[in-house]
Amino acid sequence: MASRRALLRTGGVIATAGALAPAWLKPNAATAQTATPTQPAALPRLPERPAPAIGSSIQLPRTTLIDGQVLEPGHWRGKLLLVQLWATWCPFCRKQNPLLDRLWRARRQDGLELLGLSIDEKTDVINRYLAEHDYRFPVARFDSAWWSAIGRPKGLPILWVIGRDARLKQIEVGEMFPEDIELLERWI
Known part of the structure; x- marks a missing residue:
């Protein structure tokens, strides 16, 4: 059985990735010059x-x-x-x-x-x-x-x-x- 920490870590990674994906994948004017689509500035x-x-x-x-x-x-x-x-x-x-x-x-x-x-x-x-x-x-x-x-x-x-x-x-x-x-x- 997976530990509480492992389950929460997996869930947290998935939730964070889902929440941040739109911002990372669509650069705005402030980050367009300093960030790639997969790396925040x-x-x-x-x-x-x-x-x-x-x-x-x-x-x-x-x-x-x-x-x-x-x-x-x-x-x-x-x-x-x-x-x-x-x-x-x-x-x-x-x-x-x-x-x-x-x-x-x-x-x-x-x-x-x-x-x-x-x-x-x-x-x-x-x-x-x-x-x-x-x-x-x-x-x-x-x-x-x-x-x-x-x-x-x-x-x-x-x-x-x-x-x-x-x-x-x-x-x-x-x-x-x-x-x-x-x-x-x-x-x-």
Whole structure:
């Protein structure tokens, strides 16, 4: 029997595709120059690329947060790092972000780090979204350095779990439910 998560993911993908298909297939004046019929303008031009294999060593890149702060790769040394690829317009991200934010706030003193990698193009849109929801976790743009480090599987949100040993422990594509988020604590 299929899990609730698998059934909801399949249904959500079908519903989202059906709802967004008219907008993606019929470019308007605002997107005609910057988007193809199958790619909305907000997506970065980095192609899909499989994630590294579980157990792979991840070379974390130097990261500039949207507030201008620079995090060197050593910032995460010895910590559990959750990296989430997301967008402000993603309905599944909107459900998952509060769960990750709560986990991060509760467990960051135990060495848990959370980094949101947004695929939104405009910093003001990202900042407004974070402020509206009172999210405090660090956010950067998904860029070629992160693409090289962790890949870009198809879907949103995507969560990579990188262990204290800098090895990929888990990857989740699609919305995670509260019970899935609770299971992340096993890595702490």
